[in-house]
Amino acid sequence: MDSAEVFKKLKTLIADFFGTDPDMLTPESSAADVDGWDSIGHTMLILDIERAFDIRLTDQEATQVSNVGELAELIAKSTN
DSSP states (O other): OOHHHHHHHHHHHHHHHHTOOGGGOOTTOOGGGSTTOSHHHHHHHHHHHHHHHTOOOOHHHHHHOOSHHHHHHHHHHHHO
């Protein structure tokens, strides 16, 4: 799965998880841009991402990303 496909699926997942409009999410969007995306929300989101993409991310990987685009790239690398 390439980064564009991952991003499309990821932004829908994030929007559903936090109850926001997926069209408002861009690759540059960060936790600060999404209501409710705090440290606990991030942890729960990562668990949903791992299930949705059938991957495992290390704690370091999960905390190193600074925006949705970086998260999509990390997921794309993990699915290949």
